[in-house]
Amino acid sequence: MQVGTIIGTVVSTQKHAKLHGAKLLLVQPELPDGTPKGTVVLAIDSVGAGVGERVLFVIEGKAAGDALGRKGAPVDAAIIGIVDALQKTEEVW
Template structure:
């Protein structure tokens, strides 16, 4: 799991059927101070995050397990937003 900031969204009219109905967001990885790092990626939003919000993300099998659907379904999702960060306490 890692932290990121939603910096935009992606609109795709042609995509795999497992992505239909999913909001795709562009997320920039951040450190524990909320400062941006050099990596951006597209993630499926499972919690209703918006642009400008800090989020928790998972990749790989963790992203696929974040879905509440049928586990036998073929999902191509490799990154998912699974939480919205309220604050950073250090």
């Protein structure tokens, strides 16, 4: 599981039948302190997130497909939560 911020949306008029009705969002992965980390990821939204929101997302087939709740959907990344707050408890970052 990773943390990131939604930076945009993707509109697709033609897509796999299992993805009809699914919202596609661009996520910038981040370190817990908000520093961008790595390349932007295209993810399926399963929680109703929007641009500018900080989210939890998973990458890798099975976890991402399970999050969407559609068996056999061709999914590599899925948004699984909206972050309300991050609380640092130790000096580990």
